Amino acid sequence: MDDNKRILLVEDDPNFGIILRDFLKMNDYDVVLAKNGMEGFEKFKKHDFHICILDVMMPYKDGFTLAGEIKEINQDVPIIFLTAKSLKEDVLKGYKIGADDYLKKPFDSDVLLYKIKAILKRNKLSAILDTDEHEFKFGSFEFNSKLRHLKFKDNKYVKLSPKENMLLKMLLLHKNDLMPRELALTRIWRDDNYFTSRSMDVYIAKLRKQLEIDPNVKINNIHGEGFRLVSD
Amino acid sequence: MDDNKRILLVEDDPNFGIILRDFLKMNDYDVVLAKNGMEGFEKFKKHDFHICILDVMMPYKDGFTLAGEIKEINQDVPIIFLTAKSLKEDVLKGYKIGADDYLKKPFDSDVLLYKIKAILKRNKLSAILDTDEHEFKFGSFEFNSKLRHLKFKDNKYVKLSPKENMLLKMLLLHKNDLMPRELALTRIWRDDNYFTSRSMDVYIAKLRKQLEIDPNVKINNIHGEGFRLVSD
DNA sequence: ATCATATGTTAACGATAGGTTAAATTAATT
Protein backbone atom coordinates (compact mmCIF):
# COMPACT_ATOMS: atom_id res chain seq x y z
CA MET A 1 0.00 0.00 0.00
CA ASP A 2 2.14 2.75 1.34
CA ASP A 3 5.44 2.42 -0.40
CA ASN A 4 7.00 5.54 1.08
CA LYS A 5 10.19 4.90 2.96
CA ARG A 6 10.01 5.59 6.67
CA ILE A 7 12.66 7.71 8.34
CA LEU A 8 13.33 8.19 12.01
CA LEU A 9 14.81 11.63 12.56
CA VAL A 10 16.29 12.44 15.95
CA GLU A 11 17.35 16.04 16.33
CA ASP A 12 17.31 18.11 19.49
CA ASP A 13 17.26 21.52 17.86
CA PRO A 14 13.50 21.97 17.40
CA ASN A 15 13.75 24.55 14.63
CA PHE A 16 16.18 22.61 12.58
CA GLY A 17 14.35 19.35 13.28
CA ILE A 18 11.05 20.64 12.00
CA ILE A 19 12.57 22.21 8.94
CA LEU A 20 14.40 19.03 8.11
CA ARG A 21 11.33 16.89 8.74
CA ASP A 22 9.22 19.00 6.41
CA PHE A 23 11.89 18.96 3.78
CA LEU A 24 12.03 15.18 3.84
CA LYS A 25 8.25 14.94 3.80
CA MET A 26 8.18 17.12 0.71
CA ASN A 27 10.41 14.54 -0.86
CA ASP A 28 8.01 11.69 -0.23
CA TYR A 29 9.43 10.20 2.88
CA ASP A 30 7.39 9.40 5.96
CA VAL A 31 9.22 11.04 8.80
CA VAL A 32 8.92 10.61 12.53
CA LEU A 33 10.71 13.31 14.46
CA ALA A 34 12.03 12.76 17.95
CA LYS A 35 13.62 15.57 19.91
CA ASN A 36 16.02 13.59 22.04
CA GLY A 37 17.66 10.20 22.39
CA MET A 38 15.12 8.80 24.82
CA GLU A 39 12.15 9.72 22.69
CA GLY A 40 14.00 8.48 19.63
CA PHE A 41 14.49 5.08 21.15
CA GLU A 42 10.84 4.81 22.20
CA LYS A 43 9.69 5.66 18.71
CA PHE A 44 12.14 3.27 17.16
CA LYS A 45 10.69 0.42 19.22
CA LYS A 46 7.15 1.31 18.17
CA HIS A 47 7.65 1.47 14.40
CA ASP A 48 9.65 -0.07 11.61
CA PHE A 49 12.03 2.33 9.93
CA HIS A 50 13.98 2.02 6.74
CA ILE A 51 16.60 4.48 7.85
CA CYS A 52 17.58 6.50 10.91
CA ILE A 53 19.07 9.98 10.85
CA LEU A 54 20.59 10.85 14.19
CA ASP A 55 22.12 14.02 15.46
CA VAL A 56 25.29 13.17 17.34
CA MET A 57 25.32 15.90 19.92
CA MET A 58 22.21 15.77 22.03
CA PRO A 59 21.72 16.27 25.76
CA TYR A 60 21.21 13.23 28.01
CA LYS A 61 21.68 10.61 25.32
CA ASP A 62 23.94 11.27 22.38
CA GLY A 63 23.53 9.90 18.89
CA PHE A 64 26.17 7.21 19.28
CA THR A 65 24.56 5.77 22.39
CA LEU A 66 21.19 5.77 20.71
CA ALA A 67 22.67 4.11 17.64
CA GLY A 68 24.12 1.37 19.83
CA GLU A 69 20.70 0.66 21.35
CA ILE A 70 19.07 0.69 17.95
CA LYS A 71 21.62 -1.70 16.52
CA GLU A 72 20.98 -4.06 19.42
CA ILE A 73 17.39 -4.39 18.31
CA ASN A 74 17.97 -4.29 14.58
CA GLN A 75 21.46 -4.62 13.21
CA ASP A 76 20.45 -3.83 9.69
CA VAL A 77 18.84 -0.41 9.91
CA PRO A 78 21.08 2.02 8.14
CA ILE A 79 22.10 5.01 10.19
CA ILE A 80 23.24 8.44 9.07
CA PHE A 81 24.87 10.65 11.65
CA LEU A 82 24.54 14.40 11.59
CA THR A 83 27.54 15.96 13.17
CA ALA A 84 28.86 19.46 13.56
CA LYS A 85 32.33 18.43 14.51
CA SER A 86 33.94 15.82 12.36
CA LEU A 87 36.71 14.76 14.66
CA LYS A 88 38.50 11.67 13.51
CA GLU A 89 37.78 9.75 16.70
CA ASP A 90 34.11 10.52 16.32
CA VAL A 91 34.01 9.30 12.77
CA LEU A 92 35.77 6.11 13.78
CA LYS A 93 33.49 5.59 16.75
CA GLY A 94 30.52 6.03 14.46
CA TYR A 95 31.70 3.52 11.92
CA LYS A 96 32.41 0.99 14.66
CA ILE A 97 28.82 1.27 15.82
CA GLY A 98 27.76 0.73 12.25
CA ALA A 99 27.18 4.11 10.71
CA ASP A 100 26.40 4.02 7.04
CA ASP A 101 27.26 7.60 6.38
CA TYR A 102 28.14 10.93 7.84
CA LEU A 103 26.90 14.38 7.17
CA LYS A 104 28.66 17.38 8.54
CA LYS A 105 26.52 20.28 9.55
CA PRO A 106 25.80 22.47 7.82
CA PHE A 107 24.95 20.28 4.89
CA ASP A 108 23.25 20.75 1.60
CA SER A 109 19.75 19.33 1.53
CA ASP A 110 20.26 17.78 -1.88
CA VAL A 111 23.27 15.95 -0.60
CA LEU A 112 21.22 14.46 2.20
CA LEU A 113 18.64 13.26 -0.31
CA TYR A 114 21.33 11.67 -2.46
CA LYS A 115 22.82 9.92 0.52
CA ILE A 116 19.47 8.58 1.64
CA LYS A 117 18.79 7.20 -1.82
CA ALA A 118 22.25 5.72 -2.11
CA ILE A 119 21.95 4.00 1.24
CA LEU A 120 18.53 2.57 0.55
CA LYS A 121 19.80 1.23 -2.75
CA ARG A 122 22.88 -0.22 -1.13
CA ASN A 123 20.83 -1.79 1.62
CA LYS A 124 18.54 -3.43 -0.86
CA LEU A 125 21.61 -5.05 -2.36
CA SER A 126 22.91 -6.45 0.88
CA ALA A 127 19.42 -7.66 1.82
CA ILE A 128 19.39 -9.66 -1.36
CA LEU A 129 22.83 -10.92 -0.60
CA ASP A 130 21.89 -12.12 2.86
CA THR A 131 18.55 -13.65 2.06
CA ASP A 132 17.41 -15.39 -1.07
CA GLU A 133 16.87 -14.04 -4.55
CA HIS A 134 19.05 -16.62 -6.10
CA GLU A 135 17.82 -16.56 -9.67
CA PHE A 136 19.78 -14.44 -12.07
CA LYS A 137 19.56 -13.94 -15.81
CA PHE A 138 22.32 -12.23 -17.71
CA GLY A 139 23.31 -12.45 -21.35
CA SER A 140 22.13 -15.89 -22.42
CA PHE A 141 22.81 -17.39 -19.03
CA GLU A 142 20.57 -18.52 -16.25
CA PHE A 143 22.17 -18.77 -12.88
CA ASN A 144 20.78 -20.24 -9.70
CA SER A 145 23.03 -19.37 -6.82
CA LYS A 146 21.21 -21.62 -4.38
CA LEU A 147 21.67 -24.73 -6.49
CA ARG A 148 24.95 -23.34 -7.84
CA HIS A 149 23.76 -24.05 -11.36
CA LEU A 150 24.91 -22.07 -14.35
CA LYS A 151 23.07 -22.73 -17.59
CA PHE A 152 23.77 -21.38 -21.07
CA LYS A 153 20.72 -21.41 -23.37
CA ASP A 154 19.56 -25.00 -23.67
CA ASN A 155 22.80 -26.58 -22.62
CA LYS A 156 22.93 -28.75 -19.59
CA TYR A 157 23.79 -26.78 -16.48
CA VAL A 158 27.29 -26.61 -15.08
CA LYS A 159 27.76 -26.96 -11.36
CA LEU A 160 29.80 -24.24 -9.74
CA SER A 161 31.96 -24.65 -6.65
CA PRO A 162 30.96 -22.65 -3.56
CA LYS A 163 33.56 -19.96 -4.14
CA GLU A 164 32.85 -19.69 -7.85
CA ASN A 165 29.24 -19.37 -6.94
CA MET A 166 29.65 -16.62 -4.38
CA LEU A 167 31.97 -14.68 -6.60
CA LEU A 168 29.63 -14.83 -9.57
CA LYS A 169 26.74 -13.77 -7.39
CA MET A 170 28.70 -10.85 -6.02
CA LEU A 171 29.62 -9.78 -9.53
CA LEU A 172 26.00 -10.00 -10.62
CA LEU A 173 24.80 -7.93 -7.69
CA HIS A 174 27.05 -5.24 -9.10
CA LYS A 175 26.28 -5.97 -12.73
CA ASN A 176 27.73 -3.36 -15.09
CA ASP A 177 29.21 -1.63 -12.10
CA LEU A 178 32.38 -1.93 -10.12
CA MET A 179 32.62 -4.82 -7.71
CA PRO A 180 35.49 -3.72 -5.50
CA ARG A 181 38.22 -6.27 -4.93
CA GLU A 182 38.24 -5.60 -1.26
CA LEU A 183 34.52 -6.27 -0.99
CA ALA A 184 34.78 -9.79 -2.37
CA LEU A 185 37.84 -10.49 -0.28
CA THR A 186 36.29 -9.40 2.99
CA ARG A 187 32.90 -10.96 2.28
CA ILE A 188 33.90 -14.22 0.59
CA TRP A 189 37.46 -14.88 1.67
CA ARG A 190 37.05 -13.07 5.00
CA ASP A 191 40.58 -11.82 4.75
CA ASP A 192 42.42 -9.40 2.55
CA ASN A 193 46.04 -10.26 1.85
CA TYR A 194 48.31 -11.15 -1.02
CA PHE A 195 47.32 -14.81 -1.14
CA THR A 196 43.57 -14.44 -0.87
CA SER A 197 43.85 -11.81 -3.53
CA ARG A 198 45.69 -14.17 -5.87
CA SER A 199 43.19 -16.88 -5.06
CA MET A 200 40.43 -14.57 -6.13
CA ASP A 201 42.22 -13.92 -9.42
CA VAL A 202 42.28 -17.65 -10.02
CA TYR A 203 38.54 -17.78 -9.52
CA ILE A 204 38.03 -14.87 -11.85
CA ALA A 205 39.91 -16.86 -14.49
CA LYS A 206 37.69 -19.89 -13.83
CA LEU A 207 34.54 -17.83 -14.20
CA ARG A 208 35.81 -16.22 -17.38
CA LYS A 209 36.29 -19.69 -18.82
CA GLN A 210 32.71 -20.61 -17.91
CA LEU A 211 31.34 -17.41 -19.41
CA GLU A 212 33.34 -17.29 -22.63
CA ILE A 213 30.63 -19.13 -24.60
CA ASP A 214 28.63 -15.91 -24.53
CA PRO A 215 30.39 -13.09 -26.37
CA ASN A 216 28.06 -10.53 -24.77
CA VAL A 217 29.26 -11.28 -21.27
CA LYS A 218 32.63 -10.13 -20.03
CA ILE A 219 34.41 -9.76 -16.75
CA ASN A 220 36.59 -6.68 -16.98
CA ASN A 221 39.27 -5.66 -14.59
CA ILE A 222 39.59 -2.13 -13.28
CA HIS A 223 43.20 -1.95 -12.30
CA GLY A 224 43.68 -1.56 -8.59
CA GLU A 225 39.95 -1.33 -7.93
CA GLY A 226 38.17 -4.53 -8.75
CA PHE A 227 36.15 -6.25 -11.43
CA ARG A 228 33.11 -5.46 -13.48
CA LEU A 229 30.79 -7.96 -15.10
CA VAL A 230 29.25 -6.42 -18.18
CA SER A 231 26.23 -7.76 -20.01
CA ASP A 232 23.17 -6.27 -21.67
CA MET B 1 15.35 24.69 4.46
CA ASP B 2 17.35 27.78 5.22
CA ASP B 3 18.58 28.91 1.86
CA ASN B 4 21.18 31.43 2.88
CA LYS B 5 24.69 30.16 3.18
CA ARG B 6 26.57 31.16 6.30
CA ILE B 7 30.00 32.69 6.05
CA LEU B 8 32.54 33.24 8.77
CA LEU B 9 34.65 36.26 7.89
CA VAL B 10 37.78 36.92 9.91
CA GLU B 11 39.48 40.20 9.09
CA ASP B 12 41.44 42.44 11.43
CA ASP B 13 41.09 45.66 9.45
CA PRO B 14 37.74 46.95 10.80
CA ASN B 15 36.95 49.21 7.85
CA PHE B 16 37.61 46.61 5.26
CA GLY B 17 35.93 43.91 7.32
CA ILE B 18 32.67 45.82 7.61
CA ILE B 19 32.62 46.76 3.97
CA LEU B 20 33.22 43.20 2.95
CA ARG B 21 30.61 41.89 5.37
CA ASP B 22 27.98 44.29 4.03
CA PHE B 23 28.85 43.43 0.49
CA LEU B 24 28.40 39.72 1.17
CA LYS B 25 25.15 40.38 3.04
CA MET B 26 23.86 42.30 0.04
CA ASN B 27 24.49 39.16 -1.93
CA ASP B 28 22.32 37.01 0.30
CA TYR B 29 24.88 35.47 2.54
CA ASP B 30 24.60 35.38 6.30
CA VAL B 31 27.90 36.75 7.52
CA VAL B 32 29.50 36.67 10.94
CA LEU B 33 32.46 38.99 11.22
CA ALA B 34 35.29 38.39 13.67
CA LYS B 35 38.10 40.86 14.04
CA ASN B 36 40.89 38.53 15.04
CA GLY B 37 41.86 34.87 15.13
CA MET B 38 40.74 34.27 18.70
CA GLU B 39 37.33 35.74 18.17
CA GLY B 40 37.09 33.91 14.87
CA PHE B 41 37.67 30.58 16.54
CA GLU B 42 35.11 31.24 19.25
CA LYS B 43 32.49 32.15 16.69
CA PHE B 44 33.32 29.15 14.61
CA LYS B 45 32.69 26.88 17.57
CA LYS B 46 29.35 28.53 18.26
CA HIS B 47 27.84 28.31 14.79
CA ASP B 48 27.79 26.14 11.71
CA PHE B 49 29.36 27.77 8.71
CA HIS B 50 29.31 26.78 5.09
CA ILE B 51 32.51 28.60 4.30
CA CYS B 52 35.26 30.52 6.06
CA ILE B 53 37.08 33.53 4.66
CA LEU B 54 40.24 34.22 6.61
CA ASP B 55 42.72 37.02 6.39
CA VAL B 56 46.20 35.55 6.60
CA MET B 57 48.03 38.38 8.32
CA MET B 58 46.47 39.15 11.62
CA PRO B 59 48.01 40.02 14.99
CA TYR B 60 48.21 37.33 17.73
CA LYS B 61 46.80 34.51 15.64
CA ASP B 62 47.32 34.40 11.91
CA GLY B 63 44.94 32.94 9.37
CA PHE B 64 46.90 29.71 8.92
CA THR B 65 46.89 28.91 12.60
CA LEU B 66 43.20 29.63 12.81
CA ALA B 67 42.57 27.46 9.76
CA GLY B 68 44.44 24.61 11.42
CA GLU B 69 42.24 24.86 14.50
CA ILE B 70 39.12 25.03 12.39
CA LYS B 71 40.11 21.99 10.37
CA GLU B 72 40.66 20.06 13.58
CA ILE B 73 37.02 20.56 14.43
CA ASN B 74 35.63 20.20 10.96
CA GLN B 75 37.84 18.92 8.20
CA ASP B 76 35.40 19.74 5.48
CA VAL B 77 34.65 23.43 5.85
CA PRO B 78 36.00 25.14 2.79
CA ILE B 79 38.43 27.95 3.51
CA ILE B 80 39.40 30.93 1.40
CA PHE B 81 42.48 32.85 2.40
CA LEU B 82 42.86 36.56 1.86
CA THR B 83 46.49 37.41 1.49
CA ALA B 84 48.48 40.48 0.63
CA LYS B 85 51.69 38.72 -0.23
CA SER B 86 51.37 35.57 -2.21
CA LEU B 87 54.66 33.89 -1.55
CA LYS B 88 54.91 30.39 -2.85
CA GLU B 89 55.64 28.92 0.59
CA ASP B 90 52.54 30.64 1.91
CA VAL B 91 50.38 29.27 -0.84
CA LEU B 92 51.74 25.80 -0.24
CA LYS B 93 51.30 26.04 3.51
CA GLY B 94 47.72 27.05 2.91
CA TYR B 95 46.96 24.16 0.59
CA LYS B 96 48.52 21.74 2.99
CA ILE B 97 46.22 22.98 5.72
CA GLY B 98 43.37 22.47 3.32
CA ALA B 99 42.73 25.79 1.65
CA ASP B 100 40.25 25.74 -1.16
CA ASP B 101 41.26 29.01 -2.70
CA TYR B 102 43.36 32.11 -2.47
CA LEU B 103 42.64 35.71 -3.05
CA LYS B 104 45.33 38.31 -3.34
CA LYS B 105 44.53 41.66 -1.78
CA PRO B 106 43.38 43.92 -3.22
CA PHE B 107 40.81 41.83 -5.03
CA ASP B 108 37.74 42.38 -7.09
CA SER B 109 34.64 41.73 -5.02
CA ASP B 110 32.93 39.97 -7.89
CA VAL B 111 35.80 37.56 -8.07
CA LEU B 112 35.26 36.72 -4.42
CA LEU B 113 31.56 36.10 -5.06
CA TYR B 114 32.40 33.90 -7.98
CA LYS B 115 34.86 31.91 -5.94
CA ILE B 116 32.42 31.44 -3.10
CA LYS B 117 29.82 30.08 -5.47
CA ALA B 118 32.33 27.84 -7.20
CA ILE B 119 33.53 26.40 -3.91
CA LEU B 120 30.05 25.72 -2.58
CA LYS B 121 29.12 24.01 -5.83
CA ARG B 122 32.30 21.98 -5.85
CA ASN B 123 31.82 20.93 -2.26
CA LYS B 124 28.27 19.84 -2.90
CA LEU B 125 29.33 17.86 -5.94
CA SER B 126 32.09 16.03 -4.19
CA ALA B 127 29.84 15.22 -1.24
CA ILE B 128 27.45 13.59 -3.65
CA LEU B 129 30.25 11.84 -5.46
CA ASP B 130 31.36 10.22 -2.24
CA THR B 131 28.28 8.08 -2.26
CA ASP B 132 26.38 8.30 -5.49
CA GLU B 133 27.13 8.18 -9.18
CA HIS B 134 30.37 9.59 -10.38
CA GLU B 135 29.25 10.99 -13.68
CA PHE B 136 30.46 14.10 -15.42
CA LYS B 137 29.48 15.54 -18.77
CA PHE B 138 31.56 18.16 -20.53
CA GLY B 139 31.84 19.04 -24.19
CA SER B 140 30.90 15.85 -25.99
CA PHE B 141 32.43 13.68 -23.33
CA GLU B 142 30.97 11.51 -20.66
CA PHE B 143 33.25 10.71 -17.79
CA ASN B 144 32.71 8.16 -15.06
CA SER B 145 35.29 8.64 -12.36
CA LYS B 146 34.27 5.51 -10.49
CA LEU B 147 34.86 3.22 -13.45
CA ARG B 148 37.58 5.51 -14.78
CA HIS B 149 35.90 5.56 -18.16
CA LEU B 150 36.04 8.44 -20.58
CA LYS B 151 33.67 8.30 -23.52
CA PHE B 152 33.45 10.59 -26.54
CA LYS B 153 30.04 10.61 -28.20
CA ASP B 154 29.30 7.07 -29.34
CA ASN B 155 32.87 5.89 -29.34
CA LYS B 156 33.93 3.08 -27.11
CA TYR B 157 35.16 4.30 -23.76
CA VAL B 158 38.82 4.82 -22.99
CA LYS B 159 40.23 3.61 -19.71
CA LEU B 160 42.00 6.16 -17.55
CA SER B 161 44.71 5.40 -15.07
CA PRO B 162 44.10 6.31 -11.42
CA LYS B 163 46.18 9.46 -11.64
CA GLU B 164 44.70 10.53 -14.97
CA ASN B 165 41.32 9.94 -13.43
CA MET B 166 41.92 11.99 -10.30
CA LEU B 167 43.48 14.81 -12.25
CA LEU B 168 40.63 15.00 -14.72
CA LYS B 169 38.15 14.95 -11.89
CA MET B 170 39.93 17.77 -10.14
CA LEU B 171 40.04 19.80 -13.33
CA LEU B 172 36.33 19.26 -13.82
CA LEU B 173 35.52 20.31 -10.28
CA HIS B 174 37.17 23.57 -11.29
CA LYS B 175 35.73 23.62 -14.80
CA ASN B 176 36.35 26.92 -16.62
CA ASP B 177 38.26 28.09 -13.61
CA LEU B 178 41.79 27.86 -12.36
CA MET B 179 42.82 24.57 -10.85
CA PRO B 180 45.93 25.61 -8.94
CA ARG B 181 49.01 23.49 -9.44
CA GLU B 182 49.67 23.26 -5.75
CA LEU B 183 46.20 21.98 -5.11
CA ALA B 184 46.55 18.98 -7.38
CA LEU B 185 50.03 18.31 -6.09
CA THR B 186 49.08 18.35 -2.44
CA ARG B 187 45.81 16.45 -2.94
CA ILE B 188 46.76 13.91 -5.62
CA TRP B 189 50.51 13.55 -5.40
CA ARG B 190 50.63 14.34 -1.69
CA ASP B 191 53.90 16.11 -2.16
CA ASP B 192 55.08 19.19 -3.93
CA ASN B 193 58.53 19.14 -5.42
CA TYR B 194 60.22 19.38 -8.78
CA PHE B 195 59.58 15.77 -9.71
CA THR B 196 55.94 15.51 -8.71
CA SER B 197 55.37 18.73 -10.55
CA ARG B 198 56.94 17.33 -13.72
CA SER B 199 54.95 14.15 -13.26
CA MET B 200 51.81 16.21 -13.19
CA ASP B 201 52.81 17.93 -16.43
CA VAL B 202 53.18 14.51 -18.00
CA TYR B 203 49.66 13.66 -16.94
CA ILE B 204 48.34 16.92 -18.30
CA ALA B 205 49.87 15.98 -21.63
CA LYS B 206 48.22 12.55 -21.45
CA LEU B 207 44.84 14.08 -20.73
CA ARG B 208 45.24 16.60 -23.55
CA LYS B 209 45.82 13.73 -25.91
CA GLN B 210 42.64 12.03 -24.74
CA LEU B 211 40.63 15.22 -25.06
CA GLU B 212 41.92 16.46 -28.41
CA ILE B 213 39.09 14.75 -30.33
CA ASP B 214 36.78 17.45 -29.06
CA PRO B 215 37.76 20.90 -30.35
CA ASN B 216 35.54 22.53 -27.74
CA VAL B 217 37.49 21.16 -24.83
CA LYS B 218 40.91 22.48 -23.91
CA ILE B 219 43.26 22.32 -20.98
CA ASN B 220 45.00 25.68 -20.79
CA ASN B 221 48.01 26.50 -18.73
CA ILE B 222 48.11 29.61 -16.61
CA HIS B 223 51.77 30.26 -16.22
CA GLY B 224 52.98 29.76 -12.69
CA GLU B 225 49.45 29.24 -11.40
CA GLY B 226 47.98 26.03 -12.68
CA PHE B 227 45.62 24.73 -15.34
CA ARG B 228 42.16 25.45 -16.56
CA LEU B 229 39.88 23.05 -18.35
CA VAL B 230 37.55 25.02 -20.58
CA SER B 231 34.43 23.62 -22.23
CA ASP B 232 30.94 24.78 -23.21
C1' DA C 1 67.28 40.51 -27.09
C1' DT C 2 68.78 37.56 -23.35
C1' DC C 3 68.24 34.51 -19.83
C1' DA C 4 66.23 31.80 -16.24
C1' DT C 5 62.38 29.32 -15.37
C1' DA C 6 57.97 26.99 -16.45
C1' DT C 7 55.75 23.98 -19.35
C1' DG C 8 55.04 20.47 -23.49
C1' DT C 9 56.01 16.04 -25.00
C1' DT C 10 57.86 11.47 -25.76
C1' DA C 11 60.16 7.48 -24.45
C1' DA C 12 62.13 4.23 -21.33
C1' DC C 13 62.39 1.97 -17.04
C1' DG C 14 61.11 -0.39 -12.82
C1' DA C 15 57.42 -1.64 -9.81
C1' DT C 16 53.25 -3.73 -9.08
C1' DA C 17 48.68 -5.78 -10.38
C1' DG C 18 46.52 -9.08 -12.92
C1' DG C 19 45.95 -13.49 -16.27
C1' DT C 20 46.62 -18.09 -16.46
C1' DT C 21 48.01 -22.81 -15.73
C1' DA C 22 49.62 -26.41 -12.97
C1' DA C 23 51.05 -28.44 -8.78
C1' DA C 24 50.32 -28.79 -3.91
C1' DT C 25 47.38 -28.76 -0.15
C1' DT C 26 43.08 -29.15 2.26
C1' DA C 27 38.26 -30.51 2.65
C1' DA C 28 34.54 -33.41 1.49
C1' DT C 29 32.70 -37.94 0.01
C1' DT C 30 32.55 -42.55 -0.45
Added chain:
DNA sequence: AATTAATTTAACCTATCGTTAACATATGAT
Protein backbone atom coordinates in the same frame (compact mmCIF):
# COMPACT_ATOMS: atom_id res chain seq x y z
C1' DA D 1 41.47 -45.16 4.06
C1' DA D 2 40.83 -44.00 -0.56
C1' DT D 3 39.07 -41.06 -3.87
C1' DT D 4 37.38 -36.88 -5.53
C1' DA D 5 36.36 -32.05 -5.26
C1' DA D 6 37.66 -27.56 -3.76
C1' DT D 7 40.88 -24.30 -2.74
C1' DT D 8 45.39 -22.38 -2.19
C1' DT D 9 50.01 -21.59 -3.53
C1' DA D 10 53.60 -21.25 -6.90
C1' DA D 11 55.36 -20.04 -11.14
C1' DC D 12 55.68 -17.53 -15.16
C1' DC D 13 54.04 -14.18 -18.17
C1' DT D 14 51.67 -9.80 -19.73
C1' DA D 15 49.52 -5.36 -18.84
C1' DT D 16 49.29 -1.26 -16.47
C1' DC D 17 51.03 2.53 -13.98
C1' DG D 18 53.83 6.14 -12.30
C1' DT D 19 58.27 8.33 -12.38
C1' DT D 20 62.14 10.11 -14.42
C1' DA D 21 65.18 11.62 -18.14
C1' DA D 22 65.85 14.04 -22.09
C1' DC D 23 65.00 17.44 -25.22
C1' DA D 24 61.93 21.06 -27.11
C1' DT D 25 59.31 25.24 -26.69
C1' DA D 26 57.02 29.08 -24.31
C1' DT D 27 56.84 32.75 -21.01
C1' DG D 28 58.06 36.61 -18.28
C1' DA D 29 61.57 39.40 -16.19
C1' DT D 30 65.48 42.24 -16.97
